[in-house]
Amino acid sequence: MRKAITNLIIILLIFANTGWCAETVKVGLIIFPPFIEQERGRDKYTGIAVELIGLMNSFQGRYRFVTVTTSAPRKQRDFENGLYDMMMFDDINWGWKGYPVEASQVILRGDGEVYVALAKEERGEDYFSDFRNKKMIGHIGYHYKFAGFNSDPGYLKKTFSMQLTYDHGSSVRMILRERGDIAVMTRAYLFRYMSEHPETESKLLISKKNGPGI
Incomplete structure (x- = not known):
């Protein structure tokens, strides 16, 4: 079956x-x-x-x-x-260890997730290499690789000063309003958001690194 x-x-x-x-x-x-x-x-x-x-x-x-x-x-x-x-569109590392589940091979691949920050003249890819003294923004319940796939809100807040949202659009707006330093979201969603709001593209710094949970 x-x-x-x-x-x-x-x-x-x-x-x-x-x-x-x-x-x-x-x-x-x-x-x-x-x-x-x-x-x-x-x-x-x-x-x-x-x-x-x-x-x-x-x-x-x-x-x-x-x-x-x-x-x-x-x-x-x-x-x-x-x-x-x-x-669909889940990963065995996203909270499923220890559960009686089986994962299929990945048949449909996307671009994964990326880091997003407010673009500033002095910022480059290295801005995403160190999260110390930065406020992260993530989605509630999501499992991130850089956090050891630990989705506990208390752990994320204490370790990464992470604010959690219920949708990626809110995460982008928080970055634009400087209410956080680095947000995590799917690359596919971000590019669609920028196509719908072209005025934001030049305002955002997007990491070259991308993958499931980053």
Whole structure:
């Protein structure tokens, strides 16, 4: 069953859940722009993950994939409670160590995440090499490589003076308003934001380094 699903769908993470013997497969969705997004003021999700689920349902009839809303802080708890069976655009290092899960090979690769700061004349790539005396900005519940994948808000605040937001747009605006020094977000989201707000491109310094969780 697991092998069939692995070969069937383009995903980043597949969970080993006995509930998969059923026809319906519940797919957990976490906001991860631009791959998974929620329309403002509506309980409706959009993005490539939703499109993939539609495609998976359209080209076969053996499994029916349905979406289940969860969040980064509670995704493990919801999984343990059986609320969903699998997840897209996740990583085994993002809080899944010790859980009965299996990860597929990475089939769909993105640009990963990048560091973002306010552009200033004296700043360059080396600005992102040392976080001491800098205020970081991240997304609540996310696991960052530079933090040892520890998503605990208390740890992040104490160690990295990190402020946590619920969306990447807020992180960009905080950088522009100098309410933080370095933000972390997906490269794909940042480039879309700059295309929608071209006046911000020259104001932002973007790290050359990029990858899952940086």
